[in-house]
Amino acid sequence: MTLGIYTFYKSNPTQSQSHAKSAEAISFEMGHQPISNRNAYKKGMVQHMAQTISDTALYAKLDEFIDSLPSKQGALISVLHKAQDIFSYLPKEVQNHIAHKLDIPSSKVYGVVTFYSYFTMTKKGKYRVSVCMGTPCFVRGADKVLAKFESNLGIKAGTTSEDGMYSVDALRCVGACGLAPVVIVNGKVYGRIGEKDVDGVIKDFSAEVEA
Numbered sequence: 001m002t003l004g005i006y007t008f009y010k011s012n013p014t015q016s017q018s019h020a021k022s023a024e025a026i027s028f029e030m031g032h033q034p035i036s037n038r039n040a041y042k043k044g045m046v047q048h049m050a051q052t053i054s055d056t057a058l059y060a061k062l063d064e065f066i067d068s069l070p071s072k073q074g075a076l077i078s079v080l081h082k083a084q085d086i087f088s089y090l091p092k093e094v095q096n097h098i099a100h101k102l103d104i105p106s107s108k109v110y111g112v113v114t115f116y117s118y119f120t121m122t123k124k125g126k127y128r129v130s131v132c133m134g135t136p137c138f139v140r141g142a143d144k145v146l147a148k149f150e151s152n153l154g155i156k157a158g159t160t161s162e163d164g165m166y167s168v169d170a171l172r173c174v175g176a177c178g179l180a181p182v183v184i185v186n187g188k189v190y191g192r193i194g195e196k197d198v199d200g201v202i203k204d205f206s207a208e209v210e211a
């Protein structure tokens with residue numbers, strides 16, 4: 001990679017010096033590292049570049065959704081739902097991006113994200129199991145449903161599996177009390193769920209994992 005950058009700048013001396021400097025810095029930094037560290041460094045650089053490219057694609061997807069809205073007024077909640085579907089969580093950078101696109105203050109976006117327990121600022125698994133623990137759900141056995149998900153997936157509420165595939169969370173009322181107890185997996189609502197239904201719900205989204 002360094003040789004490629006060197007060749008490029010040698011044949012294009014007018015190109016940005018700052019870029020040439022960063023190439024030298026990379027070369028210097030790598031040249032003074034043991035081979036194993038250099039490989040780790042290269043791997044880190046490749047991962048960083050892949051991350052940046054995939055982030056760009058995710059932002060483009062979010063922008064496409066926002067731009068397709070007939071009106072941006074009052075669209076914050078649906079945009080946040082879409083953003084969480086796309087990014088799996090709502091870090092500060094994503095919130096700022098949404099504020100900019102909707103032309104509203106970042107503090108307003110932050111206020112909504114922290115008000116609704118469905119929204120999260122912590123990175124979650126690819127499959128996010130949310131068990132409502134509001135009173136109507138709780139009195140109909142949501143605690144047992146939650147415990148069953150925890151034991152079947154091998155993780156505690158509020159955590160994510162090591163492979164990044166699953167996370168389990170306990171939420172406050174999600175506004176569907178008529179269906180209590182309620183479980184939401186990646187936005188799909190499962191109503192009147194009992195302990196005995198947990199295997200079926202897991203099979204439902206596991207089929208997608210295996211496909």
Ligand code: FES
Pocket residue numbers: 132133134135136137138172173174175176177178180181182
């Ligand atoms: S308490 Fe669970 S949906 Fe309202």
